Amino acid sequence: MSESDFEQLVDRYYVALYRFALTLAKLEADAADLTQQTFFLWASKGEQLRDSSKAKSWLFTTLYREFLNRRRHEVRFPKVELDDAPEDDMAIAPNMNALDGASIMKALREVEEPFRATLTLFYLDQFSYQEIAAVLEVPIGTVMSRLSRGKAQLRQRLLLSEEAPGNKVVSFGSKISGGSLG
Amino acid sequence: MDNREAKFVLNAYRPGGQDANDPRFAEALEQVRRDPIFQQWFDNSVAFDTAMTEKLCATPVPSDLRESILTGVKVARPPKWKNRWRKMTIAAAAVLGATLGVLIWHNTRPTPVAGWQLQALDAILSSIARNESHFDAISSNPVDLVKWLRANHAPVEEKLPNGLDKLPTIGCKTFFWRGKPVSLICFTLPEGRAIHLVMTNVSTESDRAIKHDAKVIQQGQWATATWREGNMIYMLALEGSRDELQHYVL
Numbered sequence: 001m002s003e004s005d006f007e008q009l010v011d012r013y014y015v016a017l018y019r020f021a022l023t024l025a026k027l028e029a030d031a032a033d034l035t036q037q038t039f040f041l042w043a044s045k046g047e048q049l050r051d052s053s054k055a056k057s058w059l060f061t062t063l064y065r066e067f068l069n070r071r072r073h074e075v076r077f078p079k080v081e082l083d084d085a086p087e088d089d090m091a092i093a094p095n096m097n098a099l100d101g102a103s104i105m106k107a108l109r110e111v112e113e114p115f116r117a118t119l120t121l122f123y124l125d126q127f128s129y130q131e132i133a134a135v136l137e138v139p140i141g142t143v144m145s146r147l148s149r150g151k152a153q154l155r156q157r158l159l160l161s162e163e164a165p166g167n168k169v170v171s172f173g174s175k176i177s178g179g180s181l182g
Numbered sequence: 183m184d185n186r187e188a189k190f191v192l193n194a195y196r197p198g199g200q201d202a203n204d205p206r207f208a209e210a211l212e213q214v215r216r217d218p219i220f221q222q223w224f225d226n227s228v229a230f231d232t233a234m235t236e237k238l239c240a241t242p243v244p245s246d247l248r249e250s251i252l253t254g255v256k257v258a259r260p261p262k263w264k265n266r267w268r269k270m271t272i273a274a275a276a277v278l279g280a281t282l283g284v285l286i287w288h289n290t291r292p293t294p295v296a297g298w299q300l301q302a303l304d305a306i307l308s309s310i311a312r313n314e315s316h317f318d319a320i321s322s323n324p325v326d327l328v329k330w331l332r333a334n335h336a337p338v339e340e341k342l343p344n345g346l347d348k349l350p351t352i353g354c355k356t357f358f359w360r361g362k363p364v365s366l367i368c369f370t371l372p373e374g375r376a377i378h379l380v381m382t383n384v385s386t387e388s389d390r391a392i393k394h395d396a397k398v399i400q401q402g403q404w405a406t407a408t409w410r411e412g413n414m415i416y417m418l419a420l421e422g423s424r425d426e427l428q429h430y431v432l
Contacts, residue, residue: 018243036251043255096233104237123238129194148193
């Protein structure tokens, strides 16, 4: 890969990779380091990929693996039982207009792994659920389960972050009863 | 598919509508169209996801990140020139590592330099000698290596001491010795030999005791010079005599 091709690759993905890393690593310096390390690994290994269309998936997968590797050295990875995650409920939702980017990021960072990585890839609007499954190397059903439960966790965190006087909780609509949605 | 199942599936439906033609969502979307209450849930869900996407994609990115990535990878690429200088440098590093290693591990005689210098060189130069890829960054341009070290918060001043920035470089390495960050840059001299600069910040009383005037000593076949400039301690090592090394010590 020529330098200009590599530069194009960086331009195309470094922003999304950084934002993905930022929700995982929490500290800006660590996120920047993870992003840089991902491109470094690309330069030393990823260029051997013959199918350039898989570059995006390779970069995100590599960044996630790198994050997990670092994390293993720091703390034991907390296991989250999917069945223990809260049920989805759109009846009460946060007032998104009243929340700034920092509050959104804070709430997202408080969502437990592995929901957080799944949600971030989904909201970065770059990946379909099939692509998320490929990046995180999990079955499609697991991605859907993590999205469902992760969104419920995220809404709870956002509701908790609504502390400003004008940020009253508003309903997205009528409460959907158990009768309607089972 | 009941509404709960449909809701489970639609949580993976991207708000931008990219998945509208995905057959996996077809049945769930049909269910949405049939049930006004479910339609309201879906609209709210899409609105929430859209807002999340907008907010997340507005997260600022460090202004220097792009340059840092490009510079970091550029200096890490092995240079195309693979000449005898590189081989000689690697060989020289091996000899230095072995020499210093003997002094450390067998303690055959008192060593007039600090332990971090000996152990650092032994560990790092030996590992680099075994495999040149152990350099963290490789470049023939010292400016690139200094930039890389600074970007990675390793100890280095913007201007290298004693005119070393006029010499071509092989690569650099960062590591910790007893929790203390240390940087190493390997240069090539005009005749092909290598010269190595080790840098670390002052952190202890014994560090502060190191004088501004370089202390040049002979360690077997190697000469080393150690001095302090402000908050930075330098050690320069060369396979050769004290007189030869003195040329690079101001």
